[in-house]
Amino acid sequence: MTELKVVEQKPQVTAVMDTQCPFCSVQCKMRVEEERSAAGRFSYKVTAIPNAASEGRLCVKGMNAHQHTLHRERLVHPLIRREGKLVQATWEEALDLVSSRFQALQAEHGTDSVALYGGGSLTNETSYLLGKFARVGLRTRYIDYNGRFCMSAAASAGSKTFGIDRGLTNQLKEIERSECLILAGTNIAECQPTLMPYFTKAKENGATLIVIDPRMTGTAELADIHLQVKPGMDAALVNGMLKVIFDEGLIDRGFIRSRTKGFAELEQHVRALNLADIAESTGVPEALIRLAALAFGEAKTGMVFTARGVEQHADGHLAVRNFLNMVLATGKIGREGCGYGAVTGQANGQGGREHGQKADQLPGYRLIENEHDRAYVASVWGIRPEELPGKGVSAYEMMEMVHREEIKALLVMGSNPIVSNPNATLVEEGLTKLDFTVVADMFLSETALLADVVLPISAYLENTGTMTNLEGRVLLREAGRSAPGEARHDWQVLCELASRLGRGDYFAFENSEQIFNELRLASKGGLADYYGITYDRLRKEEGIYWPCPSLDHPGTKRLFEKSFAHEDGLAAFQTVTSDSPAEKADHEYPLLMTNGRQLSHYLTGVQTHRSPTLEARNVENHLEIHPHTARKYRIEDFSLVAVQSKRGVVILRCKVTDSIREDTVFIPMHWGGVQNVNRATSPQLDPFCKMPDFKTSAVSIRPYSEYLQEQRHK
Incomplete structure (x- = not known):
């Protein structure tokens, strides 16, 4: 009898897509290979591509990013609300309805009366075009974006101190050559994990790592010194460190004299402070403040990194400026292994804030209220300067205007404001008052569910464009596959709407490269000058740092080697007081609530909750609370709890841990509905940059059963 041999067929590779992660600001490069089995099933293999930022590393989010692009819930047809329900429509019907309603x-x-709300994950091309569409297509002053909640405090502080805002003033690779590193309010181990090897390498080289955070995070576990500061007291803590640095004579007088201004006022203020008082108010022992200050002050090289833990406060701008005071006072900037870094959260948080999505900005960091800037950009756009509207308001202020019914219609692109804004209940109420709402997204987000029209948009694997990572390095992400169904690129939607509004001549773009070339020209001569960067150069050189003013310019890898960007070339010190948090705990709300990110999720979770692998890691939200605090309020581990502030209630499961301060609770930010931490967060705004005070909200906590019983008796 003849024995039959079964020949196993190898899967056939049907597509190879070289792309980059759509999530955090590192923008790791990767290859996604699509394979088809003999049975017709598809599978995907993801491998890292060596690159200068992540050095060929990928985290769990990047490894599984493709999953949401293939999800069955992807929007593939436009939707129009008819008789209260979102139903399938044609693109012609949807776009005609949007344009006619906007015009009416x-x-x-x-x-x-019509406003736009953008996002920090949009490409540079779409960010640029959205700003242009607001001012030229709709001629409205009201545009802002969710990046207001990410980088605005650091951006305004950098601009005031240095004259320019770029995420890092130097290259990531210089981290390992620094003798002292301060990570303030940033949990890189979960938020940008592919950067952690830079810090571990620095420690291997003998560097001292100082982490400032109310929680013992994965990042803090690596630290030599952990300053477990009370939320909202970062500025005061830095004053304490400056006090030690000044008293011990660790300032760089030569650098201060030749390259800065305003030092005398700062020195007078700091020397009058009492270190014991600062230790008491911050909750950090005096000995630890002294130890950290000496480590940074005595080091020959040092870098400071801040993120949302420092910045998302009513005094976030001043808190960052105080960290910059410390950088300047010790002369640790403009040379190898020295500098400042604002650790951007969103994928294109850096580029997204440079080219016109913000209420007061035009491309290249130009200002919409600056006469010269208006004239230049108007000349590029082919309009008169007086046709440009004035500046609008910040993202949350726009939501307040929506709630007051001063804004009648809203176009949301690449964002989910109903979850990401503080005081989220007010935002949801406001959106229901709108006469007309349009959402362009890949999925039916919480915001899209309230829309009158939903437009299906392409994903990162499908849309070519540039992104700017946290270093200020511009990268080209090329499309590897076609968008599913009838989904279109976000920039195409803007061009088609502009045509229906009678402004199509200003938006006659056929591909993203044409948009980028106009962006280059619009940014020319500005602080964020992209003029010398082209798609061809990016393909050859991988990435280029801005400013890059000419085609033969190599890009600026390290800023401020000889001068700062102010007209006089000097950096500016700023005296900062040691104020308490804007919202203080009291008898009714005795705890401070802070929030942040988790490794497996991104922003409001619209994408990552559609990734089976990522969703399985964290299927629901939770609250972290210290064991002593849990006992005090009769809270058991893993039980449901109600967290209440003056603004609203969050219902979620409890995680008892000794990694957090006793006076503080922590909730991640990636869930909507009753698990949305922003139902309780404070909407108080920083007066300098309009950053909401996400990180210090006074709350009460109790078992959910008690809360439920109370609600039944109301």
Whole structure:
């Protein structure tokens, strides 16, 4: 009898896509290979591509990013609300409805009755075009974006101190050559994990790592010194460190004299402070403040990194400026192994804030209220300067205007404001009052579910464009596959809407490269000058740092080697007081609630909750609370709890841990509905940059059963 041999067929590779991660600001490069088995099933293999930022590393989010792009819930047709329900429509129906409703509302209520809300994960091309569409297509002043909640405090502090805002003033690779590193309010181990080897390598080289955080995070576990500061007291803590540095004579007088201004006022203020008082108010022992200050002050080289833990406060701008005071006072900037870094959270948080999504900005970090800037950008766009509207308001202020019914219609692109804004209940109420809402997204987010029109948009694997990582390095991400169904690129949607609004001549783009070339020209001569960067150069050189003013310029890898960007070339010190948090705990709300990110999720979770692998790691939200605090309020581990502030209630499961301060609770930010931490967060805004005070909200906590019983008796 003849024995039959079964020949196993190898899967066939049907597509190879070289791309980069759509999530955090590192923008790791990767290859996604699509394979088809003999049975017709598809599988995907993801490998890292060596690159200068992540050095060929990928985290769990990047490894599984493709999953959401293939999810069955992807939007593949436009949707229009009819008789209360979102139903499938054609693109012609959807775009005609959007343009006609926008025109009708603007005719009745004025051009500023329509607003735009963008996102920090959009490409540079779409960010640029969204700003242009607001000012030229709709001629409205009201545009802002969710990056207001990410980088605005660091951006404004960098601009005031240095004259320019770029995420890192030097290259990532210089981290390992620094003798002292301060990570303040940033949990890189979970938020940008592919950067952690830079810090471990620095420690191997003998560097001292100082982490400032109310929690013992994965990042803090690596630290030589952990300063477990009370939320909202970062500025005061830095004053304490400056006090030690000044008293011990660890300042760089030569650098201060030749390259800065305003030092005398700062020195007078700091020398009058009492270190014991600062230790008491911050909750950090005096000995630890002294130890950290000496480590940074005595080091020949040092770098400071801040993120949302420092910045998302009503005094976030000043808190960052105080860290910059310390950098300047010790002369640790403009040379190898020295500098400052604002650790951007969103994928294109850096590029997204440079080219016109912000209420007060035009491309290249130009200002919409600057006469020269207006004239230049108007000349690029082919309009008169007086046709450009004035500046609008910040993202949350726009939501307040929506709630007051001063804004009648809203176009949301690449964002989910109903979850990401503080005081989220007010935002949801406001969105229901709108006469007309349009959302462009890949999925039916919480915000899209309230929309009158939903437009299906392409994903990162499908849309070519540039992104700017946390270093200020511009990278080209090329499309590897076609968008599913009838989904279109976000920039295409803007061009088609502009055509229907009678402004199509200003938006005659056929591909993303054409948009980028106009962006280059619009940014030319600005602080964020992209003029010398081209798609061809990016393909050959991988990435280029801005400013890059000409085609033969190599890009600026390290800023401020000889001068700062102010007209006089000097950096500016700023005296900062040691104020308490804007919202203080009291008898009714005795705890401070802070929030942050988790490794497996991104922003409001619209994408990562559609990744089976990532969702399985964290299927629900939770609250972290210290064991002593849990006992005091009769809270058991893993039980349901109600967390309440003056603004609202969050219901979620409890995690008892001694890694957090006793006076503080922590909730991640990636869930909507009753698990949305922003139902309780404070909307108080930083007066300098309009950053909401996400990180210090006074709350009460109790078992959910008690809360439920109370609600039944109301």
